[in-house]
Amino acid sequence: MLAPRPSSQWRTWLAGYALIAPPLALLALLIFFPAGQAIVRTVMLDQDAGITSGLTLDRYLNFFNDPIARSNLSFTITVTLITVFFQFAVCFPLALYLRFSTSRIAGAVQVLALFPLFVPGVILAFALIRYLGPRGTVDTFLRVVLNYEGFVTPYLRPSGIVFALTRDHIPFTILVLTAGLRQVEDSVIEAARDVGATSLRAFVQIIMPLMQRPLLIVFCLNIIGTFGAFTIPYLLGPAAPQMMGVYMQQTFSEYLDRSGAETQAVISFVLCALVGALYVRTVTRRRGERA
């Protein structure tokens, strides 16, 4: 057999890099460069004040000394954690059902679960206002049919954000989890059953360890998506406290405070980057093992 000539190898190598160059350049120019600029600007002394250079942490101190900013940040973190918890609580059992059921109903359930993928967030927000809002469908049903007057609407409350974001992320979570579960082969579980493992034991000792990576991936992506949510908290959330996405937009375009908004953005970015690092580690470790 002939070994590939060095020039053709060189060409393959070059072609590979040429193919990934445009997306890499886009990433560098449109994401990393402006993000880096923003980070640098937030620690530079105010140039408008006549000072040309020097570093400062004033903007961050201002942020953490402002009770409203602090409460918005902790509100965002709390809402994110609660929302991600509910996303798992709803989606994991559903994904297990979809993986192991062979009935025709399961197919219908899958279609229903994935359907929200095609509904834009803003439509979802307005639909929920009509459905769960004051005098909405649920409220009216409870009043008229069950004669129950005590319904508390989640509209304009933190629970509205949690509910809508949970619902918004169902299709994506189900997609990743069912894909992960399909990699758990029937034969593995049958083998465990043959040696007398109960369903619970098969779940804890076979499925869970195999599902670790898909679970981590969903966890990371849902945290990042929920943390940075804008439309739903904007339309369904309370006036105070606010989630960071809404707060940033407001600081930027309503308070006309560009550097304040930039500082908030960097703080949000750093928090999400921590989760992002976990995601990258999870994904690359998987690749390493395959190789």
Place this chain on the structure above:
Amino acid sequence: MKVLPTIAPPPSGKTNINIYLDADTNITDWYSNILIPAFEKEFTVYKVNLINVKGVGNGTGTFVDRLVAAKQTGADGQAEIVEFDVRGRPETVKDGLWLKLDASNVPNAKGVLPAAVVSEYNMPYRGSQVLLAYDSAKIKESDVPRTFPALLEWVKKNPGQFTYGRPDKGGSGGNFVIRAIHEVTGKDPQKFYASVDPDPALVKDLDKAWELLRSIHESTYDKGSYPAGNQPALLLLANGSVNMVSAWSDQVLINIDKGVLPPTIKMAQFTDLPMSGGYAQYAVPAGTKNKEGALAWVNWMLKQDRQVDVIKSLGGFPALKWDQFPKELQTQFNSVVADTIPTWPGGKWDAERNKGWYEKVATNIKQ
């Protein structure tokens, strides 16, 4: 930098009237489907071009920059009419960019409501204001508050029945908050026009407005759940969650017309000092090529039937004095007609208003 449109030459035998607006679709629809065809039918020598600059740059202000540049170089600005409040750019008035508009060149100007006139270089042609919209099936007319302090009292006595939108999410909430600011600063809206940058002493006075609004915070809908926009506030009124909101007059009329709001919804304005609003103002560049066409359009817009149309198809307020209208229209609207409509400078003052409100009224942090 956005690129401003170039105007096509008019069909032979006609001259262009180029109108620049910064308006929502209900207004541009009204122009394209009703006004322009009717005008071109009546004045066959003119071809009207509508250029809407909604949502780009500085609105018609960007276009005024082009007019300034055109004047300096002696070029044709290609504009007959601009919807623009010249007070926003006082230097353009000083430089003689605009044509003076009065009854001598616009005969119908003699019927215009004096309160709507803001400058001799502008001509108002339609208005809207923020007012109280309430459900007359639930609130007796005699109980409807007619002053700002009376409203605060009413809200405290009827907890959960009133709401207003967040001030940065729409003018209905924004102008309600401005009314509270006017209340504590001597009811003198002109104060805020004294300088371009907010005067720190006046900014400090806003704290009193935050106290006023904070005093009804717990008594508004769902203990301070302020809806995020003009229409969300109206929807709470529509579904009976609240019985009174602050709202734009034209949006209330359109919502009643479309059946979103029940016909029992009525409007009321404060009699001591109305809530802010404004009139859309035409300005005509002094150097325009088609001055006759421009003046013909402005005069035509101030005809009585056009102005009735402002009320009926737009839900706006006419710019003509109310005695120029049929009796039944007058009585239908007499509870909301204000002689003066206060205005607000916006810009950096908006930032002060929004920040102050979020930090001191809507906040969850104990002060």
